[in-house]
Amino acid sequence: MIEFKNVSKSYGGFQAVNNLSFQLHKGEILSLIGQNGAGKSTTFHMLLDFIKPSNGNININNNLNVGYMPEERGLYLKESIKNQMLYFASLHGMKRSEALKNLKLWMKKLNVVGDVEDKVESLSKGNAQKVQLIACLMFNPDLLILDEPFSGLDPVNADLLIKAVLEAKKSGTMIIFSTHNMENVEKLSDYVVMLSHGKTVLKGTLNDIYNQFGRSKLDIVGYNNLQKFEGMNGIKNIDIINDNSAHITLNDVSFGKYIFDDVTKEGYLPVFNQHYPTLDEIFKTKVKQSE
Numbered sequence: 001m002i003e004f005k006n007v008s009k010s011y012g013g014f015q016a017v018n019n020l021s022f023q024l025h026k027g028e029i030l031s032l033i034g035q036n037g038a039g040k041s042t043t044f045h046m047l048l049d050f051i052k053p054s055n056g057n058i059n060i061n062n063n064l065n066v067g068y069m070p071e072e073r074g075l076y077l078k079e080s081i082k083n084q085m086l087y088f089a090s091l092h093g094m095k096r097s098e099a100l101k102n103l104k105l106w107m108k109k110l111n112v113v114g115d116v117e118d119k120v121e122s123l124s125k126g127n128a129q130k131v132q133l134i135a136c137l138m139f140n141p142d143l144l145i146l147d148e149p150f151s152g153l154d155p156v157n158a159d160l161l162i163k164a165v166l167e168a169k170k171s172g173t174m175i176i177f178s179t180h181n182m183e184n185v186e187k188l189s190d191y192v193v194m195l196s197h198g199k200t201v202l203k204g205t206l207n208d209i210y211n212q213f214g215r216s217k218l219d220i221v222g223y224n225n226l227q228k229f230e231g232m233n234g235i236k237n238i239d240i241i242n243d244n245s246a247h248i249t250l251n252d253v254s255f256g257k258y259i260f261d262d263v264t265k266e267g268y269l270p271v272f273n274q275h276y277p278t279l280d281e282i283f284k285t286k287v288k289q290s291e
Contacts, residue, residue, distance in 0.1 A: 001025050002047070002143070002174060007056035009042050016042040018198040019056070022191070029165070029175040031185045034195035035287055040178040041071065043195075044145055047176070064143050065092060067136030071147040071178075074132070077121040081107075081114065081131055085138060092139040102138040109167075110134065110160050126157045133161060137168060144168055146177035150184055162187055182280040194283060196290035202282070210276040217281075218248040218256055221271035223263040234258065245271075 002024040009017040017039040024030050032040045045051045046058060048068060076084055082103065089099035103116060110130040114123055123131065129152065136144055146165070150158050158181075165188060169175055179185060185192060192209060194202040202209060216236075220226065226246045230238050234255025239247040250256060256274040263269055277285075 001059070001061060002176075003057075003059040004043075004047075005057045005059070007043075007046065007053045007058060009039075009046060009051065010054045015198050017046070017053075017195075018200075020193075020195075020200055021056075022193050022203065024174050024176060024191075026174060027169055027172045028190045029169055029177070029188050030191045030193065031189040032176060032178045032193050032195065033180075033182070033185060033283060034178075037197070038195040039198040040195060041147060042198075044068075044147055044176075044178070047145065061142075065139065065141045066143045066145065067139070067141035068145045069132055069136050069147060069149055071151070075120045075128060075135075078119060080117050080119055081123075082116040084120070085116075085131075085135060088135045089139055092141075094139050099138065103134065106134040106138055106164075107131075110164060111157075125152055126154065129153060130157065130161070133164065137164060140171065141168075141173055144173050144175045144177075146175070148178055148180070150179050150181050158184065182278065182283060186279055192279075194286055196287050199290065201286045201290050206279070209279070209282065213277050213282060214253040215256065215274045215276055216250045216253055217275050217277050218250060218259065219246075219271055219273040219275070220248065220259075220263060220269070221245040222269045229259065250274075 004020050004022050007017060007020045008015065020043065022030065032043060034040055046053050048066070085103045086096055086099050107116065110133070112127050112130050114127060120128055120131065133149065149161060153161065162184065165175060186206065189206060191205055192203060193200060222244055224244050226238070226240055226244070229235055229248070234250060234252045235248060236251045237249040241247065260272055263272065
């Protein structure tokens with residue numbers, strides 16, 4: 001288990017992280033989200049013991065095998081994939097034969113275009129990024145820390161990375177990652193911690209977070225008199241797309257039933273979808289509130 005308990009980090013008068021608390025257990029994934037400068041990398045550096053917290057406690061099980069993928073990628077361009085991966089594996093006590101077997105297995109799983117003897121400088125950016133991830137996964141870490149792992153990846157390669165992370169989770173690895181891609185947060189996370197200027201503005205399971213906001217978003221397609229809902233007390237905002245479709249934000253989620261009863265009086269309606277705001281919308285709302 002990993003536990004941050006009221007952890008803060010300051011540099012002079014600048015508060016990088018303020019009173020951060022969370023727990024992470026075996027086989028769980030926690031996403032750390034926030035705008036640039038929110039305190040994500042500082043949190044990772046404290047977790048890795050690169051820097052010490054100013055206040056609070058960080059409790060980590062002894063002798064954890066840790067894989068860390070920094071935002072600033074760190075492969076040696078002039079060296080071969082094989083030489084680097086075998087070296088990294090040796091630092092974690094892996095035998096050369098086992099490491100080479102795992103390397104080839106992961107290169108196949110992640111569809112790395114290239115051979116183990118290729119130099120990193122010959123790889124595309126996406127393939128080099130996948131090799132960097134292999135360096136973290138091939139020794140079966142107890143804890144995996146990924147700082148912006150999806151940056152620069154196309155959707156196909158991002159999906160391969162997601163599958164690899166979920167496979168590590170299934171094997172019991174604790175995983176904490178940061179990203180600006182809220183869609184990937186929704187696909188991966190057991191827990192979310194949202195930071196803004198070092199402060200925790202939201203945390204919990206995805207269901208916990210969605211339930212805080214309720215089904216306040218409403219999409220309607222196929223009704224010809226949507227203008228009549230403008231200015232009603234239960235509606236915060238209505239964005240009319242064309243004559244018969246709109247995106248509506250509700251002040252009161254129960255008002256959705258009133259609208260449903262009204263727009264379906266004449267029967268069939270192609271789209272009536274009352275749903276939670278997206279995590280991206282929630283993130284923008286919380287950052288705006290914090291500022």
